[in-house]
């Protein structure tokens with residue numbers, strides 16, 4: 001597991017939103033919730049759009065690749081240098097990803113899709129962290145910092 | 148979640164997407180659009196996404212696919228009104244919407260469709276009907 005290590009250690013905060021992700025409607029709900037939280041925190045429209053797109057990709061991956069058994073939890077994040085941000089964790093107990101590096105590559109898909117979701121989500125957010133155990137599940141954390 | 152209204156204005160089918168579509172709804176909309184094109188024999192299709200706040204890989208791919216299908220039916224598609232944040236995000240995501248014609252708004256999309264028709268029907272020249280600087284589309288000579 002890679003630790004987040006730039007410019008100050010992130011501190012943990014209480015979860016402000018938590019939901020199951022098992023249907024396509026849940027993807028919309030997750031997007032709307034993260035959008036309104038980001039709006040409230042003062043993120044730019046571009047940051048909101050980038051992060052919500054990442055949320056959409058990661059939530060859809062749970063619905064499609066993890067048998068729909070997962071959840072998203074959202075909390076605020078802060079660093080010792082006083083910057084604060086938003087953190088979303090996507091956890092599922094699906095089959096896991098065997099070769100993470102391969103799965104992150106654009107064009108790799110086991111579902112005959114474009115294979116843009118995972119790699120794209122990483123590019124769309126400030127921080128991206130993935131852990132996956134074959135047969136057990138996957139956990140992905142994204143963080144976006146306020147400027 | 149409301150239904151998307153599919154309009155037929157003149158020879159074009161116009162689809163302003165004004166609600167957030169989940170994946171099944173987006174697929175259904177694709178079928179509805181193709182059905183409508185088939186029934187009406189529309190020459191052009193405009194999908195307006197000016198109220199759409201995100202286009203992810205699913206919706207992006209679906210839009211590109213819809214345009215391809217419409218083309219196979221003889222209908223040209225223009226995607227109008229993409230927000231700049233959405234465009235930037237699509238670039239980050241690595242989703243190129245190449246082969247998909249785009250326009251700033253529905254009005255420009257209509258002009259673009261007209262000019263395409265001109266090309267297809269081998270008209271010599273097409274003049275932009277609305278004034279504003281006297282912009283002129285290139286003439287197509289054969």
Ligand SMILES: Nc1ncnc2c1ncn2[C@@H]1O[C@H](COP(=O)(O)OP(=O)(O)OP(=O)(O)O)[C@@H](O)[C@H]1O
Nearest residue numbers: 061065066096103109110111113114115116117118
């Ligand atoms: N939560 C998950 N559980 C198990 N496997 C996953 C999960 N997320 C992604 N994967 C695997 O990683 C691959 C790449 O994911 P990615 O989101 O990049 O592409 P995709 O979902 O196949 O296509 P796209 O997202 O472009 O429609 C998937 O095909 C799948 O095999």
Ligand SMILES: [Mg+2]
Nearest residue numbers: 057061117118
């Ligand atoms: Mg995906």
